[in-house]
Amino acid sequence: MVTDRPDRPMAIEVDGLVKDYGGFRAVHDVSFSVAAGEFFGILGPNGAGKTTTLEIVEGIREPDEGAVRLLGEPVWPRNPRLLSRIGVQLQASAFFERLTCREQLQTFGGLYGVDQRRADDMLELVGLTEKADVREDQLSGGQRQRLSIACALVHDPEVVFLDEPTAALDPQARRNLWDLLRRIQEGGTTVVYTTHYMDEAEILCDRVAIMDAGRILSLDTPAALIRGLSAATRVALPREVLDTGAAHRLPGVETVVDTDGDVVLSTREPARLVAALAERNALDGVSVRTATLEDVFLTLTGREYRA
């Protein structure tokens, strides 16, 4: 299941984690490893066990079974030397009350022995320079998340854990955050993050573990996961361009569905079908939709993905 890359050292090795909460099995035999420098996503609906898994990997929660090696060292019991090499952003952003953005960063920096001037560099990195002297409770949701990420990065950690950094953000703020997350990875930091946004995981992650009900259902690159589905591509055409009878006769068409206004064809040979449509000069208003991670989730669990 894990695609090891022998050219890169492993930043995280997780083996057979189990965690029960009073009869409820929150994490069920979870194993994976993350290479140094990788952008690794744990994807799943709420209650899938993402946060518990992350907390065990960070070393704040003890697993009932299984073990975690982080940067080559065991994470449990609490290992302060290891903790100064990792950065953590919790799901609810943890800030000191009544402190400004700069002071939050200075305080966290002080815990790691980081120079106080580093706070301003971090503010610049996350685009909050002009908010340096503003108190944390006056920030917008996206700004708070960026500050929270800056606090996780203030000591230049080798691995950073981000728990749903883009949850509850508007689309613009989410996209701003994607840029930041990419830049962090480009800086050489291993990023492990949880999300319930399929589209986002597809765009950001080198590899994705899809979790549901405490188990990892599948783990691979987003492209490989989608390819593995061999799911049909859907081609939608306006009804004026093509009627359903003609659609059935096109090469490679498997099913034809007449929705309101559109005729939707599904095919496993999209190139042949689109070429045939082009010959008929019927490409006006055509939309082609390939499978996404949502289709992967649907295939794996047999139900629609609800974030």
Place this chain on the structure above:
Amino acid sequence: MSATDVTTRSTPGTRPAGPRPSTSGQLRSLSRAMLRSFFRDRTSLLFAFLFPLMFLVVFGLVFRGDGAGTTPLAVVGEGPVVTALPDDVVESVAFEDAQEAVAAVEAGDVAGAVIEQGGEVTLYFAASDQVQAGTVQQVVSSVINEANLAATGQPPAITLTTQQVESERFGPIQFLAPGILSWGVATSAAFGAALTLVAWRNRQVLRRLRLSPAPAWTIVAARVGVSLLVALLQAVVFIAVAMLPVFGLELAGQWWLALPILLCGTCSFLGVGLLVGAIAKTEEAASALANFIVLPMAFLSGVFFDLSAAPSWMQSVSRVLPLGWMNDGITDVLVRGEGVAAVWLPCLVLLAFALVVGAAATRLFRWES
């Protein structure tokens, strides 16, 4: 390190060893965060600095009447008795007519009326205020006795001189100030520790700190340092104001012996605060619980009034409460002028109490809600 370093560095897994965190740096960092959030919280500042001063004003006014004021007395006529009335005890109000003077007594404007006509003195008094009635009768009769004695031309056989044993001007402020100061410092220490703990737990700061290299004890140590500093500031502000002529607090020679007791007391109530913070789930619950412990303790410990007139069970209770030890200890050295011998026992008791509640708090402590 600059922002561009973060984006250009590209050799994963081969990172140079970063700066090593020092516990002194961690302590400094946490203390600074606590101090900043304390000095930016108006409610905390109000409780720590303004509230004790308000109590000083209110209780100072309440107890001012005790023997210090003068009793108003109507006088009619001239003579040796009327002129000899001591003006530090009674305030003479001259009336033309005896009837008017009596009417003033009946109306309660004056405590009594002295009418002197030739060798005859008549005293009218209102029995509705027994203390004032007694004062007036004693003062007038002693003045008449002295006048009679003087008339015989004999020297007095026995003379009486009265003198207060404590300080020359031992007003009620001398007892009030140490009590209110103890209460103010205790409240502030308990609230500060409880609210930090609950707020940090609920805001996930505690979990975040647990995921940093800072050891757990640095959080408590930073809180102890901050509470001691706040207690010292409170004491300086409060005593400075209490020493203003309006209040007139006078410190004994070895007033600084009160400092160890003040700091040990702060530790006691910081322990109470940590215990409250370990139990309470919300900040509101923490405030209520801290008040529920400290406020009754203040009354039972004789912080706001002298317990010598209180029932003996209350006096016994005050001997086991930390606020009672703090208050008595500080009173002894701050105003009664006692020496080092009076310091060590209260300090020991207060530190022992701090250890007991601190241990209980440690057992009940939770990192997350």
